[in-house]
Amino acid sequence: MLRRLRRYARKVFHLDGMVAGTLHDRREAPRRALPGVWMSALLMFLFSRPTLHALEQDLKGRHGPRAGKRPAGAPSERTIRRVFEWISLDELRAMIGMMVAVLRRNKVPLAAARLRGWIAAAFDGHELFASPVRGCAECLERQVTTKDRKTGQKRTHTEYYHRVVVAFVVDGLIPTVLDVELVRPGEGEIVAARRLLERVLEAHARLFDIATGDALYGDKAFIQVLRRAHKHFIIVLKDDRRELLAEADALRRHLKPRTWTEGDRRCTVWDVGDLWSWWRGPQVTLRVVWSEEVSLRPRPGRRRRGETERVASTWVWMTDLPPALWSAREVWRLGHKRWHIENRCFHDGAVHWGFDHCFHHHPNAIVAFLLTLAIGVVLVHTFLKRNVHAALRKLYDTVLGLRGQFHRDFGTDLSWSEWVRAGFASGP
Numbered sequence: 001m002l003r004r005l006r007r008y009a010r011k012v013f014h015l016d017g018m019v020a021g022t023l024h025d026r027r028e029a030p031r032r033a034l035p036g037v038w039m040s041a042l043l044m045f046l047f048s049r050p051t052l053h054a055l056e057q058d059l060k061g062r063h064g065p066r067a068g069k070r071p072a073g074a075p076s077e078r079t080i081r082r083v084f085e086w087i088s089l090d091e092l093r094a095m096i097g098m099m100v101a102v103l104r105r106n107k108v109p110l111a112a113a114r115l116r117g118w119i120a121a122a123f124d125g126h127e128l129f130a131s132p133v134r135g136c137a138e139c140l141e142r143q144v145t146t147k148d149r150k151t152g153q154k155r156t157h158t159e160y161y162h163r164v165v166v167a168f169v170v171d172g173l174i175p176t177v178l179d180v181e182l183v184r185p186g187e188g189e190i191v192a193a194r195r196l197l198e199r200v201l202e203a204h205a206r207l208f209d210i211a212t213g214d215a216l217y218g219d220k221a222f223i224q225v226l227r228r229a230h231k232h233f234i235i236v237l238k239d240d241r242r243e244l245l246a247e248a249d250a251l252r253r254h255l256k257p258r259t260w261t262e263g264d265r266r267c268t269v270w271d272v273g274d275l276w277s278w279w280r281g282p283q284v285t286l287r288v289v290w291s292e293e294v295s296l297r298p299r300p301g302r303r304r305r306g307e308t309e310r311v312a313s314t315w316v317w318m319t320d321l322p323p324a325l326w327s328a329r330e331v332w333r334l335g336h337k338r339w340h341i342e343n344r345c346f347h348d349g350a351v352h353w354g355f356d357h358c359f360h361h362h363p364n365a366i367v368a369f370l371l372t373l374a375i376g377v378v379l380v381h382t383f384l385k386r387n388v389h390a391a392l393r394k395l396y397d398t399v400l401g402l403r404g405q406f407h408r409d410f411g412t413d414l415s416w417s418e419w420v421r422a423g424f425a426s427g428p
Contacts, residue, residue, distance in 0.1 A: 001402065002409035005046070006419060008387050009379055013102055016421060018095050025086040037075045037083045038372070039420045045353060045376035047407040048400065052077040052359055058407075059416060071416045084365040092371040093179055097203050099378050103174060108386065110172040110207075112337075120170040120234075120334055121178065121208040122341040123197065123217055125189040128162045128366070129358045135160030138363035140185055162366060165193045167200045168341040170212060170334070174381045175344045177374035178204055180367055190219045197222065201229045210321070212338040215240055218318065227284060227320075234335050237288060237316040244318065248272045248288035258328060265295040271328035275318075284320055289331045291315045352400055353377060 009015040019035045027034075044055040056077045059070045070076065075083070103110065111119040132144070139160040147154050167178040181196035183189055197211070211217075211226055215238040226233050237245055252270035259268050268291070275286040292314050299307040317335040319326075349355030353376075359369045384402055410419075 002046075002406045002414045002419075004387070005379070005383050005406065006414060008383050012106070012382075013099055013379070015379075018098055022091050022095055022098075024088055024091060025083060026088075027083070027086050030083075032073070032075045032079050032083070034083060034087065036073060036420045037080055038087070040075050040416070041080050041084070041369070041372055042376055043410070043419065045373050046380060046403060047410065048352065048403045049407075050354060050357065052080055058410065061411075073420075074416050081360040081362075081365065084360055084368045085362045087364070087368045089364065089367050089371065092368060092375075093199075093203060096178065096371065096374060096378075099375065100176060100178070100204065100207065103176075103378075103382065104207075106386075108173055108382065110169055110174070110176065112171040115171065115330075115334065118210060119172075119208040120210040120212055120337070121200070122168050122170050122338050123165065123193055123211060123213045124168075124338075124341045124346075125163055125165045125183065125193070125216075126346050128164060128356050130159050130161035131358075131361075132157055132159050134361060136361055136363060138162070138182060138184060140183065163189065164367075164370065165189060165196050166341065166345060167196055168345045169208070170340050171337050173385060174378055175348070176378055177345060177370075178207070180370045180374070182363060182367060190216055190222060193217060194219075194222055194225060197225055201225070201231075205229070210234060210334065212334065214338075223284075232319065232321050234317050234319045234321070234331060234338070236335070236338075237318045241318070244275065244286070244288070245316065247275060248290060248316070251275075252288075252290050260329065263295075265293050267332065268292045269328050269332055271323065271331075273323055287319050287321065287323065287331075289317045289319065289328050289335065291332055349373070349377075 019038060023034050023038055025034050040055070040059070041052075043049075043058075044052065047055070047058065049055045049058065056070070059074050100110075111117065135141070140163060142159050142161070143156050144159045145154055145156045163183040165181045165183065167180075169176040169178065179196055179200050181192045181199070183192040193213075193216075208231070210232045212234045213222075213236070215236045218235045218237065218241055223233060223235075237248070239245065251272045255270050255272065257268045257270045259266070261267070270290040272288040272290065273285070275288060276284075292312070294310055294312050296308045297311045299309045315332075315335065317331060319331055321331060346355065353373055355370070355373065359365065380399055380403065384399060388402075410416075
């Protein structure tokens with residue numbers, strides 16, 4: 001299967017040409033060429049290897065008479081870390097853009113059928129990792145109070161951590177991360193989000209139509225950037241917009257709600273329109289969709305017995321989508337689908353792909369590994385869903401099973417030099 005994946009990547013995504021013609025770094029007289037180093041790092045994500053050290057052990061232990069030694073030209077763990085400090089992030093982002101263009105050209109659905117061809121992108125922040133000992137120039141800092149187990153005394157120490165903002169395609173067949181931006185010291189998440197949004201709009205100007213986010217992304221400047229680009233938005237509305245929330249709450253009491261049942265969820269929804277924006281400048285008519293929901297959830301501690309309980313929740317979204325094009329139910333559905341960035345990106349990425357792992361504590365390397373991970377996710381999911389036939393797919397019903405087969409094939413069905421290809425191997 002690994003050999004099939006290699007052929008598929010070369011034929012469909014033109015991976016060899018992208019790597020050789022796009023990727024560059026700022027090293028002078030390198031002993032290991034960048035394409036071979038980057039392709040080796042890509043293997044780590046395809047195999048579900050948890051660390052670079054585990055990848056190096058795979059390189060050393062799967063080559064017959066040379067077991068215990070890396071193949072000629074293969075980079076070491078230290079080399080991969082050092083190269084990723086210097087690799088160009090803009091060129092990795094350009095590779096993601098090329099892969100997205102291939103998906104669209106090959107008619108891979110990037111939006112669910114219920115969205116009627118409209119594509120939504122979710123923006124959200126996520127904390128990667130934290131350390132009380134090791135930090136870097138771009139680390140965020142916070143004071144953490146802990147309690148000693150033996151003495152019971154409390155002590156406060158500085159904790160260093162990194163946080164990123166991610167742009168992710170919602171409800172697509174292929175989980176696609178469009179871009180990643182680090183939150184820098186002294187700035188908030190929304191500042192990094194605006195920087196990310198402007199770059200995504202420049203690189204993927206015609207890819208998505210709607211931006212979704214939590215209440216933090218109701219920022220005036222963030223929405224104005226969307227409006228200038230002629231994009232729509234669906235933002236969670238909470239107490240930080242009290243005037244708008246209070247106005248919508250007062251008006252909905254004079255409207256007749258709509259009710260429906262979807263799955264185990266009973267929804268009562270009010271659609272409040274013709275609300276004016278609260279920022280200066282060109283007026284934008286806002287619309288608020290207010291949903292009160294009752295759903296059945298497993299009772300805590302009684303899941304095995306099948307006992308359930310009713311849980312009530314309230315969701316409020318503000319949007320500029322016109323009611324003539326988007327009904328309240330469609331806005332409600334897409335508002336809930338924003339959680340795909342939490343489930344399919346952050347959760348699955350952390351559990352199965354190493355999204356939260358610190359492969360190398362350097363600002364450039366952190367983002368470079370995340371962008372390489374995003375390329376690996378697109379490659380594996382596209383191969384499984386578009387190239388593996390239905391009968392064979394039963395053997396690899398999950399992406400994790402397919403990646404396990406890639407790991408078993410490495411060194412037996414396909415060697416490192418064949419994966420990298422002779423032209424990509426490092427220099428002398």
